[in-house]
Amino acid sequence: MKKNAFYAQSGGVTSVINASACGVIEAARKHKDKINKVYAGRNGILGALIEDMTDTSRETSKTIAQLLHTPGGVFGSARFKLQDLRKNKDEYHRLIQVFKKHNIGYFFYNGGGDSMDTAHKVSLIGKKVGFPIVCIGIPKTVDNDLPFTDTCPGFGSAAKYIAVSTKEAGLDVASMAKTSTKVFILEVMGRHAGWLAAAGGLANETRKKAPQIILFPEIPFDKKEFLKEVNKSVKNNGYCVIVVSEGAKNKKGKFLAEIGTTDAFGHSQLGGVAINIADIIKNNLGYKYHYAIADYLQRSARHISSKTDVEQAYQVGKKAVELALEGRNSVMPTIIRKNDSPYKWTTGYIELNKVANKERMMPRKFISTDGFHITAACRRYMVPLINGEDYPPYKNGIPITAKLKNIPVDRMLKEKFMIK
Template structure:
């Protein structure tokens, strides 16, 4: 019996380990003699019939893929709407799937992608097209429902904790005559997971970061500035980690000076650290420095977490296994069975439980004063940054990252405007 091909697509912002998931998908499918096509630039490539034949890549290239950051086939930020509103696109997807004998669709992304995979599976059923759809989790934001954590988050969390610890040593050394306050801006529009991870940088009550600002708590400028002064008076300097999504009590984003909208219609953020630094300078008269790591935090494969890297591979492998078992409209999620020792396994959950939900930090993870993480947050976060994911370096001192050949599959359909 011909079992058909598998289509793998990456969605949304990429991470340091999403390619590890891709490599695991390809490895597992190869072992089971299933051909993997990859969509170029995510769902857009599926719509445009721009498919990549991964069987043309060598085993060595796939091994290297497992430690290469970014998205090897390209990703995109196109969110499909409801089946009614985006009917033509969903039908086009099925047309492309049919043309290329695609019987398994693995969509590697966040909430939106889980929703898209679910809808594609519903339409396939309605059309009686035999298709197994799997959502594969990924996001540095760690805001997917059900799964204990999201592949990509642990590595960004590790970058954050390590960078904050290192920068704090710098600030501590210079504070007597130079910078007294350092502000670090972490990704996280609606959930403060990455900002919280910075809390792993130190355990002592006076250790950096002494102040964390979460989007889950309203930003109170007077309280913030008073806390900065208190910390500087006591410690001599202060490291602040602020989530890009912090808001005033009335819901305005603190960063709104930056303005702009991205293709999802989200407000484009990025100005929190510079804003806070400016307030500290003006109101407290202290010398201040700030950093906006931006993409560095999600692409820093060189400091990836081994836990995260293994989980990224595990969800990829499990996704193929679920697909071949005919487990339709599910997502392989990470289930934690123990904090210490840290134990986890992969289980399938229906996409309907994941799609369009957003996991915020539990209130119990944020300290009462709003400026730090609790012991339970630490227990949850700690294992996620554990271990150093292996990475080969060249004699030139750079990590060895692969660029795939990405050979296109011959198109069979007339051109289509994906919009």
């Protein structure tokens, strides 16, 4: 009997995670001889644990194709990490139980490092209890921190958003600087690594234009050097644009976002690193400033996604199905770079146990010697990833996105599972 497949989305979503879903579902539909239906977990792995799944075979091919240009996670994602195998086997056994009941033979899990770990553990427990389940992790993260792949789908589009926004805001500040705002600060994501902050550096080819300064998590914040650099830019260029990572830290390793301030009621201040940087500039240099905090906008901005990224997100989804059908188990599709310029790439794969719980940090050689900008090597790596535009269709000025029927799969287990 043909097996069904389970697909779920995990962790912070991106503007192209649904493009990977599209790749999985379209590839599975082309192999109906081997894969019966693709069930989607609602809210990630929770959907399997509490048997809350929707049947994607009930969606039209048009709807599935629209996933290519729909940001967010259409099936719902979850920030939920399965516990360690040795500590809590219940969760894993429940997954196997659900998979058995629904005749699921393929487990596709679309997420970051934690998710690769989960997919790996599911394959282990499958072997152990003698239930054949093919587990494929599908890479996704704007943080670009998965190893063994040239890049992670989601990163290129967020990077493009940041680069484009930095260029645009830079032109704005440059024109205001004579009589008004002289410093502009853009706060971007990247708690552990400076990949996204580095993307700001692609806005222009020279430090005479925005951004003049990038603050990376990798480089301990040196207030004196920083202020000197800000002042230099205002004196030489008339203004200064700063891209700061939410993960920027001081020399003691403390996040700049957490430094300093409590409000009148003694609450710790909620503002982030951009506000603290603004405060430092105001108190020491007195320049008029503005700041923007991109937050979710950067990772959901499908309207400015990179064409490379959309294509790669789709291809890793498709490849996941192909790997499964080739009989690979416990692997993750990867992007392999063949050439920088013109960018050439293909897909490959890597074993999940090698990927799981490993972070790829940004190489020091991608950051300039003074620590405030990116290098030519970084540009060479990153430009191809933000290259090309892939615009969604619009109606009445607003992007059209997929509207799924989300028809539930009938529940078959009597016992309810309590999430701890």
